[in-house]
Amino acid sequence: MGPHMMAQVPHNLPAEPNRFVGRARDVAELSALVHEERVITLSGVGGIGKTRLALRVAARAMPGFPDGVWLVELARISRPALVVNELAEVLGVRDETPGRLLDGLRVRLRAARTLIVLDNCEHLVERCAELVAELIAECPGPAFLLTSREPLRIPGELVWRVPPLELPDDHHPDAESVLLFVERALAAGARGVPGSMDDVVRLCRALDGLPLALELAAARTSLLSPGRIADRIGDRFRLLTTGDRTAPARQRTLLATVEWSHDLLTPGERVLLRRLSVFAGLFDLELAERVCADGGILRGAELLDLLSALVDKSLVLHPGAAGRYRLLETIKQYAAERLEEAGEAAQLRDRHLRVICEELEQCYGADSLNRGMPWAAIKQAFTRGRSLLDDCRAAVDRAVESGQPVLGLRLASTALAIQAVRGDLGESVGWHERLLALDLSGMPPELVAVANGGLAYGLELGDELARAEELIVRAVEEQKRHPYTHWLGINYCVALTVFFRRGKSKEALAYLDELEAAATDHDDLFNLATVRIAQLNLALFQGRLRQAQRYGEEALAIARKTGHHWTLARALTHLGAVAEAAGDLETAMFHHASALPLLADMDNRIELARCHTKIARVAAGLRDFATAGEHVAAGLALSMQTGQRRGIVRALMALSALARAQDDIEGAVSAAAAATALREAIGQFGAPGRVQELLALARARLGEGRVALLWAQGMKQMPEEVAARALDRARSGAAAPGPAGSSALPGLRYDGLTGRERQVAGLLTRGMSNRAIALELVIxxxxxxxHVANIMEKLGFDSRAQIAVWAAKHGMDAERT
Amino acid sequence: MDERIVMVDPDTGLKLTEEQLDERSAMATVQLRRRGVRAGDTVLICLPVGADLMIATDAVIAAGGVACPLPADLDVDTLRSRIRESGARVLISEAPRALEAADETRVRIVMGVADLGALPPYPIRRDFCTQSDRIERRSSGD
Structure with a gap:
């Protein structure tokens, strides 16, 4: 693999904030081990440097993982159930049906050569153990590198105990710990450190070589000399006021250092530090101010100075200096304890809940759909809203435990807009269910109705139609008694879908008329566009093509007016479907191709995959096979990446259509068989008519027996294998029927053996013991x-017998010295 | 190959032949190297007297390492100071006391007897349909 490949490995590793010091051998060994082991856990106490080491190793190992190196930070989540969500989020896997994310992950990871770094597993160790054990058993591709105070204790786990940095002694005054301290002290602007090396050595020993303790101490060297710090911290160990006195020595050392650093803070800095612990992950200055400042002991105007002071003291991190801050996990825990101790925890978490709720509503209230904002502004608000999801989880937890359904449900409803556009509603269902189980007696009925509507939306996507119908009807009927809001419009749309899916077209049509009237009256363009699209679908279903087209054009005009790309893309794809039905493939191609960049820009990968597949079908109809092959491949790859099996089914059916258009009936049957097998596996209904028609044609051309064989093979094979083969055939114009030649096994290299090793290998063919060989060779x-171990390593064998067989095959048994 | 017996386990009476010793220590050598043991490294071995101790010792030497035996009956503190003095990166043991003593030292990897053999193969499921699908389809009765 050339260096140009390295740059292409996708990853989400952060840039290193400062120079990585020491651990050269550990990094080298671990970088090799991640390619051999499936699960490596870096274990050790907080502050020992597990995360930095893991990130370093992951970055070094990148060239060996062509499908990516992914960091999943678990410190920001508190509920075991969310580990899967976090992993899916990072890997780009979307919820196919709510609650089934894990299936999507399996699809995504099955064949992917990826390294997944799960950072800070300790508080979720049981769930992580289950999940990792399951994934390595079912997916041969991925390797896991974990950091955790406790190992997972699963079979196949290699536990790597991370030691502190090396301490100086008489022979090595420049040990790792000294180098780290001096490096960071100089970066903090300390002078005179190189002149007091004896004190530095004393301090490094007192701090046990713990990297975090060294960083905290070094951050103070611009004001205190290493000798003073060593004296003061020495006193600390005797006076430790918090924590468990029986904890391991390293843990006590760290705690004492954190405590020492904390006690040196000004009162204002202390207040801010403890209050910052309410944030789930990254936060910016504005949020920090709105949550933490109170106009009394902490004023908004001084916040920036205080925050900068905490960054200087290494207590708050400012990664990438992009205006976002966070607390290291160890510090966050300490700060959270101080918050409890100060009696401010409940108050601050309430404020966090309220601020996050307001911020999200500001970003993405339902009315933002009709504000006529330029798309760039909508997208920016959307990105901002998405970055708040970690804090939303913490806020929903607070709302549930403190019994505040109003704020909680306002938050959940607003977040729904963000989650829905990404096609990911599993978590939203959980939030709504927990919040709706609270005492709602003090809540305005229209708000409860909106929340019920939100829950129904998620349930509909999860195919729980009966429950969804009951809830959505109640939600709509209640909201009708109150002034019109966009929520009512959205709930009408959910109700339409539920009714149509349950075959209740009379009810659906009644709601459609009501919604059309209400949306028109209130100039609710977003929902009016949805009305037109629903009317289009209805007309299309009834074969009234000209009318369908008129509805589509109206939807498109509305979408252009609102400037909302989501509406625009939906109008375009539906117009494309109408053109397809009318047999006007050029127009269909034009509409689908116009929708494609809009969907790509929104990062809605599920709809994007669907759009690629549609383009492929239309292109196949236009006999533009190159374009068809390209788009079906893109759609398939996206569906694999996002773990969407329905998307894979669609891509396989498009491949079947493409093969048939190229007169490759065998390929068409195989792809249809694979699609049918997968469709049955996920319990989805398909279009049996289309498949039956293909099979009838195939039987007439190829004969009953051949078709039966192809069908059985296609049903049994891996969908991606069938797809890859079909794509190859499509690209080569179906010129070469018959199975592709099996690739030859890569030849074993044996010219790497030394002369002595070849001799030993030769003697092994005679079944000689080491002792006997030693006598023979006089060694x-x-x-x-x-020598035996060297040979095994070079050839990748794990028994002497394998060497003997191999050596005999290569004629070494006849070799003589 | 000659059936020379190199050791009889005092507790179980199981015999270790020369062939078995060669085979198992070769495997163990590969596993030690895979975990980073290089020429000149000290490897601590805290195993009861028996075949495994012999195999482990041979393997460490074959890997170019220095085999450093630790008596399993020492108390935790003594074990810990011995481990610290050795500066070893790898410890071969299954004794709970030795494992505990390895905390707060510079040992990176603790290998059990099983780790000296071949790695267990991972079961790999070959189909696309997942466990929850099957459960759901069965319970929905279609």
Whole structure:
């Protein structure tokens, strides 16, 4: 693999905030081990440097993981159930049906050569153990590198105990710990440190070589000399006021250092630090101010100075200096304890809930759909809203435990807009259910109705139609008694879908008329566009093509007026479907191709995959096979990446259509068989008519027996294998029927063996023991053993017998010295 | 190959032949190297007297390492100071006391007897349909 490949490995590793010091051998060994082991856990106490080491190793190992290196930070979540969500989020897997994310992950990871770094597993160790054990059993591709105070204790886990940095001694005054301290002290602007090396050595020993303790101490060297710090911290160990006195020494050392650093803070800095612990992950200055400042002991105007002071003291991190801050996990825990101790926890978490709720509503209230904002502004608000999801989780937890359904449900409803556009509603269903289980007696009925509507939306996507119908009807009927809001419009749309899916077209049509009237009266363009699209679908279903087209054009005009790309893309794809039905493939191609960049820009990968597949079908109809192949491949790859099996089914059916258009009936049957098998596996209904028609044609052309065989093979094979083969055939114009030649096994190299090793290998074919070989070659048995191990390593064998067989095959048994 | 017996386990009476010793220590050598043991490294071995101890010792030497035996009956504090003095990166043991003593030292990897053999193969499921699909389809009765 050339260096140009390295740059292409996708990853989400952060840039290193400062120079990485020491651990050269550990990094080298671990970088090799991640390619051999499936699960490596870096274990050790907080502050020992597990995360930095893991990130370093992951970055070094990148060239060996062509499908990416992904960091999943678990410190920001508190509920075991969310580990899967977090992993899916990072890997770009979307919820196919709510609650089934894990299936999507399996699809995504099955064949992917990826390294997944799960950082800070300790508080979720049981769930992580289950999940990792399951994924390595079912997916041969991925390797896991974890950091955790406790190992997972699963079979196949290699536990790597991370030691502190090396301490100086008489022979090595420049040990790792000294280098780290001096490096950071100089970066903090300290002078005179190189002149007091004896004190530095004393301090490094007192701090046990713990990297975090060294960083905290070094951050103070612009004001205190290393000798003073060593004296003061020495006192600390005797006076430790918090924590468990029986904890391991390293943990006590760290705690004492954190406590020392904390006690040196000004009162204002202390207040801010403890209050910042309410944030789930990254936060910016504005949020920090709105949550933490109170106009009394902490004023908004001084916040920036205080925050900068905490960054200087290494207590708050400012990664990438992009205006976003966060607390290291160890510090966050300490700060959270101080918040409890100060009696401010409940108050601050309430404020966090309220601020996050307001901020999200500001970004993405339902009315933003009709504000006529330029798309760039809508997108920016959307990105901002998405970055708040970690804090939303913490806020929903607070709303549930403190019994505040109003704020909680306002938050959940607003977040729904963000989650829905991404096609990811599983978590939203959970939030709504927990919040709706609270005492709602003090809540305005129209708000409860909106929340019920939100829950129904998620349930509909999860195919729980009966429950969804009951809830959505109640939600709509209640809201009709109150002034019109966009929520009512959205709930009408959910109700339409539920009714149509349950075959209740009379009810659906009644609601459609009501919605059309209400949306028109209130100039609710977003929902009016939805009305037109629903009317289009209805007309299309009834074969009234000209009318369908008129509805589509109206939807498109509305979408252009609102400037909302989501509406625009939906109008375009539906117009494309109408053109397809009318047999006007050029127009269909034009509409679908116009929708494609809009969907790509929104990062709605599920709809994007669907759009690629549609383009492929239309292109196949236009006999533009190159374009068809390209788009079906893109759609398939996206569906694999996002773990969407329905998308894979669609891509396989498009491939079948493409093969048929190219007169490759065998390929068409195989792809249709694979699609049918997968469709049955996920319990989805398909279009049996289309498949039956294909099979009838195939039987007439190829004969009953051949078709039966192809069908059985296609049903049994892996969908991606069938797809890859079909794509190859499509690209080569179906010129070469018959199975592709099996690739030859890569030849084993044996020219890498030394002369001595070849001799030993030769003697092994005679079944000789190490002792006997030693006598024969006049060397020691230990040397023979070393040669044997070298040979095994070079050839990748794990028994002496394998060497003997191999050596005999390569004629080494006949070799003589 | 000659059936020379190199050791009889005092507790179980199981015999270790020369062939078995060669085979198992070769495998163990590969596993030690895979975990980073290089020429000149000290490897601590805290195993009861028996075949495994012999295999582990041979393997460490074959890997070019220095085998450093630790008596399993020492108390935790003594074990810990011995481990610290050795500066070893790898410890071969299954004794709970030795494992505990390895905390707060510079040992990176603790290998059990099983780790000296071949790695267990991972079961790999070959189909696309997942466990929850099957459960759901069965319970929905279609």
């Amino acid at each position: 020691s048995p230990a040397t023979v053993a070393r």
